[in-house]
Amino acid sequence: MREFTHPPMASAPPVGGLADAVFDHALEDPSHIALGRKDSQGQWRDVTSADFRDEVLALAKGLLAEGIRFGDRVAIMSRTRYEWTLFDFALWTIGAQVVPIYPTSSAEQVFWMLYDAEVSAAVVEHEDHAMTIATVINRLPQLRRLWQLDGGAVAEVTAAGRQVDDETVHRHRRAVTPDSTATIIYTSGTTGRPKGCVISHGNFMFEADTMVARWEPVFSSKRDRVPSTLLFLPLAHVFGRMVEVATIRGRVKLAHQPQLNATALIPDLQAFRPTFILAVPYIFEKVFNAARRKAEKDGKSGPFEKAVECAVRYADAQEAKAFGTGPGPSASLRMQHSVFDKLVYSKVRDAMGGRVRHAMSGGSGMDRRLGLFFAGAGVTVYEGYGLTESTAAATANPPEQTRYGTVGRAIPGTTVHIADDGEVWLYGSNVFQGYLNDPKATDAALHDGWLATGDLGSLDEDGYLTITGRKKEILVTSGGKSVAPQQLEERVRDHPLVAQCIVVGNDRPYIAALVTLDSEAVEHWLGMRGKALMTPAELVRDPDLETEVRRAVVAANTLVSQAESIRTFRILAHQFSEEHGLLTPSLKLKRKAIETAYAAEVEALYRS
Structure with missing residues (x-):
């Protein structure tokens, strides 16, 4: 197969922007739990839709008072934390454009992004980040303001806006349209200087609403359980940003974890107990390898490996049944699986908080056998594929027919095409607007709305995509x-x-x-x-x-x-x-x- 098109389920709204959801949800259901955040004692506390709306509105007033205007670009350099999401939606409320910067970026990388995007203000996490910017500040005459999260930036900016009336903020918000630029996300620069991807409010709304609607088992939950996720992906990356937007728009409880390592992550997963997670394969590999090492230390490596084999065979049989090529797990396999579920699989799920039954994976390829293991252990991982230029996922495995070892089919409203040289091309409302200040690179990437990804791949007879490499690699x-x-x-x-x-x-x-x-x-x-x-x-x-x-x-x-x-x-x-x-x-x-x-x-x- 050379091309696969999936009919749309959602479209970008004809009016409005990303911040509208914050105000609409607070009006419709003010007591809904929108977010979770840690207090000063490290305990998780609920944030209602009304609470979040009030914080966003107050911060937006302060940003206007501090001179931020519609269309201005403001950088955020921080790890994943509650305040990033707060600033994102406050800036989007007044029509500003957010430029995310990885907290580990070098001074020269920071300089290039701030200079290229003509950033007028920046929010950093702590003093080290402020010092990084300070080393290049003399080459950034357009940078007027710098706020530090650990130095009380939220309170400082909020206090500045006390005299600004609500209507001034809403006038800015009503001026935002789906075509307005929401963010400039710079590529990671594996092959050269990072390029700024211009992504609109409409790109994000289409992407987020499509994911929430099509992957309803992931983003929803049982009636007695609030759907929730712990976001530990970098918000400087388009995947993490899409999760942020999708959870707010989809009324999913969102919490943040700034440290992407098992020592910090596992305790927070167990305390917050999300119903689903979105991660990169590295995280699932870490969970699996930690379980294997524990089994070896306890002298149970033999039973553990049998449990792994059982999970893989069980999920493989389920996959075959879903595609009509097999009867499903046999009675003996189901019995064996039930025993291992109590002895092994439940402990794997406990490591992720105990309530996770669905997950999404992207960023790089996941081994088929690892995907089968997690599915057999009771956590279905939907692997997907996308780029910054496609506002995160362009393909993903559908809930009812997951084909492990592939990155799934085109998401609704998107077309995947394989060019004659094997390059993957994408078309849809999630495709970005182009590269900032780089018409030559934009012309090379976009062809009448089609995005030439630079990735090589193949489509099977059912439209499932497998990525085989990069053209330049x-x-x-x-x-x-x-x-x-x-x-x-x-x-x-x-x-x-x-x-x-x-x-x-x-x-x-x-x-x-x-x-x-x-x-x-x-x-x-x-x-x-x-x-x-x-x-x-x-x-x-x-x-x-x-x-x-x-x-x-x-x-x-x-x-x-x-x-x-x-x-x-x-x-x-x-x-x-x-x-x-x-x-x-x-x-x-x-x-x-x-x-x-x-x-x-x-x-x-x-x-x-």
Whole structure:
């Protein structure tokens, strides 16, 4: 199949903007619990629709008093927290445009985004962020105001607007239309300087309303349970932003968690107890690997692996039944599954708070077997695909027919087309308006409304999309063999000891790989084998560890021909990090930067 179109379920409203939902909901149901936030003692407290409306209105008044006007661009540089959502909707209320910035961005990255977007004011989380901006402030003459969340920014701005009347705010709000720009989100810059994606209120309203309507089992809940989610994705990323908008518009209780690590995340999941989560595959891998390590420590690795196999077979049988190619799980498999549900699967669900039954995954590919495991364990993960330029999801697996290992079908109102060279093209109301100040890049990406994604993929007979790589990342060996590195890298990463993998081989005689290790998994692995802790330099020379990584490489090579296989690899002492410029803020590999930083190691892979 070369093209798949899904009829629309929702459309962008003909009038209004994103902030209207805040005021409409407060008017219709003021006592509805709209958000959850932690108090000073770390306890979760409810925020009603009326409470949130009042805070948004008061902050919007303050922004007007501080000189922010319709069409002005205001940057937010922070981790994911309640105040970001508050500022988003206050700024949208007065027609301002939000420019999100990752809190880990370097001074030069911050400078470029603030300069390119002609930002007139910025909200930062704390003093370190303020100092980052201070180092480049002399090159930003248009930047007039700087507020610090940890320095009382909300109270400060709110106090400034006490004399502004409500009608002044509403006059601004009524001037916002679906075509108005809501945000400028900069791409992660894997292949060059970040580009500012111009996304309208209508883009977000179409995307959010479509997701809420089509994935109703995710965004709704049982009658006695308020639908809720804990947002821990970066709000600087379009995925996190879409979740924010969808939950507010869909009347889903929204809470925030600023730290994307298991130590901080797991306790908050267990305290807040969301009904669904939206995450990247990394999170699901962490939950699974933590469960496996615990089972090994408790001497129950055998039963755990049997439970995993049972979950995979159970979900695989359910999938076959959904597509009419099988009868579903057998009676014996259902009985075995019921036993493991009490012994194993319930504990996996407890790690996510105990109430999660649905989840959505995006950002990168999820291994089919991992998806089947979670489905068999009682948490259906709907994998999807999208870009900043498509306002997050362009495809996703439908609730009634999830095909694990794919990124699903076009969301309603969207068309997916596979070009002659295998590139994925998208069309729909979620496609962005273009790149800010870059008509050449816009013309290269948009063709009569079609978005050329730069990703390579294929559609099966039912319209399910599989992403196979990036056009710019295809490696061509000196023998002329074209190799897509993504599937090899993802399969190597399936091994619990592997943190990252980058495949190299452009203009080289064969394919090779650099591999980094998961420190937690390695520490557990050493302990289970009675080995003493080692330094990173000792680890990379350990023959047993090398054997484990070789198993991962061999497994990856089963996916490709001999000419495309990884011939050799090297284990690195340290992970690729954003701090060293080797990862984007969304944790994608910066291939050129990595190959430059590890040029000596790459050369060593090709010495005879």
